[in-house]
Amino acid sequence: MKVDGKIGIGQAIMMIMLTAGITNHVTVIPLLLSKAGRDSWVSVLLTAIPFILWAILLAFISRRLKQQPLAVWISRNSNKFVSYLILTPIILLLYLMALVSLIDTQTWTTVNYLPRTPEWMTALALIVFCMIAAHRGIVPLGITAGMLLPAVAILGFFVAFGNVPKKDYSLLLPLFQHGYTPMLHGMLYVAGGFVELFVLLLLQHHVRAPLRLSHFLILVFIIIVLTLSPLTGAIAEFGPIESSRQRFPAFEQWRLLTVGKDIENMEFFAIYQWLSGSFVRISLCLILICELLQLRSYSKRWILLFLLGGSLLAITSLPYSDMQFVSFLSKLYYPLFLAVILALTLILGGIALRQSTRQEDTGHES
Template sequence: MLLILSTGLLNHVLLIPNLLTAAGRDSWLCVIIAYPIALLFLWPIFFIIKNSPDEGFFTMIRNRLGRTVSIIFSIPVMVFLLASSYVTFRDLMIWLKAYFLADTPVFMINIILIVVCFFITLAGVKAMAISSGLLLPLVILFGFFIAITNTSLKDPSFLFPLLANGFSPLLKGLIYVFSGLLEIYIVVLLQPFSQEPVKFRQLFILLTILTGLIFGPLSASIMEFGPREAVNFRYPAYEQWRVLSIGRYISHLDFFALYQWLSGGLIRIGLFMYLLGTFITSKKKHYKLNPILVGILYLLLFGLMSIKVETYYFYGAIYDYFLPVCMIFFLIQILLSALILAVLKKRDEQHGKNKELESSS
């Protein structure tokens, strides 16, 4: 539920406009093609989780390969967690300022969001998981509500013809789909906090839901607005709420979208900052971090948010650099983690055989 809310926000909000820019009308086909390929990456992720101790994969790396190797291997993950928190935070702030709080100073929006996220991180991963269990059902309910209510506005003919511009948009679009789907690697970071072993079936269901969170609003945006107009929207999923009307008198129900966005955004920032804190300290009391450490992390995030960045350049950086780099990062991280674990496992088996030979001799 934590990952459906946090990664679901990425797939639902940040990913879709960039995917539409890259692949246009073919973007929904990118999702269908990417899904079976992403399923293949579930096996190395499951292999990592299954063969890691209860303390988690990164704790095992520190214990087995030493602190230096552990730091080198952990730094890219820490950079991703901080960068992703920053991108989510700034995108959420831009959206709130544009649609709901136009007259509110940006500084005030930042302060309020920082304080809320600070307390979410301070509450700990267990509290976040319980909160996600309460928030997610309504988020899903509102998602089905908007999908069903806008059915009359959808024209399936907008989805075709496919590959009108060749295979180039399709291949380009796959990069952005994988940047969202492969974020399922975060399960490896959450393993130490899971009270029961993670099953492959659970990973399969999770990946399927995350794929649906891209495919549903993406295809709906193309069918409702057309491929050309959908590309021009910064938040295609939100625009679907703005055109919603039930009969003559019921409209402007986009405050439900506010609930969805804030639920996903705040949980995502709070969770990623918490996971970042777990890399810096091993001292956790009842799954909670030191308040001073959490305060320092959020001061760093607030400092990054205080740097003025033009919206045009911010979204350009997400499209050109952030999402493609995320895809490359997860590809390397998944394969390298599985390889390291396989080598350690092989070495343990060899060591065990040598011990058996020595005892028999």
């Protein structure tokens, strides 16, 4: 293994799979089912078309970065105002990504297998591990993701194929019984989850080799499958009405799984899957926030991580209901996340295009 402070392309892809997979697999699906119902799987397929075009734009920006940190590249190609205009919302979005994942994990843990454990204790245990991982840096986290993901993927195939006898895919039809509005509404949440691929731009300077368009398209395909598989599985197993009432449809599929007549109650495997994704996601968000703030000092990084971890823990301890949290996700978080990421992508694309044009003009003059 090379010791150069960087990770391989495979490790970067696995980190994004765990980071984006946990939200598209878990957080997006309940919102999508509640709004689009049976038509939700069509929302995923239709959103995939503009998502591919957006990923091509990301690949173009990544190529223009030439493996420079995004903050450094922006400062070299624009003024301070534009730099703050871009970096500030990115930092806020990374913080919200970590917060949403922490709250969802805390709620799921309390509801499903630790009902008598104080919620703050669950959040504290997770955030402490994430802070330690964030301080260690991107390389150990990349290695950890490479160790965690294979088992996560195998368990995903296990539950998907193990429940095939209980699935009735005829429940996916008929479509558009309530018109096209639910499907279009569902596309908003799908897109809000898909655009988390933007994190790869913040990660690309840590990758040993330059990222190519093929890497972005591979991740696009993986994220689509990670969303579509548990979504169609939930509808085929529980029906569109019952699945839309469930808070965690992907987890409920584990409850149905049996091996023969004598082995059941294997939902504990889902704990490994969920905590693996949440751990990598929150840790990566903390690492990237520290980087964007350009904190390299050992003591300053620890201070910032304590502030971030403490504030995340404090917010998760506020007196709000899960219904209010779901309402926040559907009415504010995902629409805002989508709008901000698309705006930032267009701004970065404009800067990259201007840089490319300027270099061509310089080449002609010389």
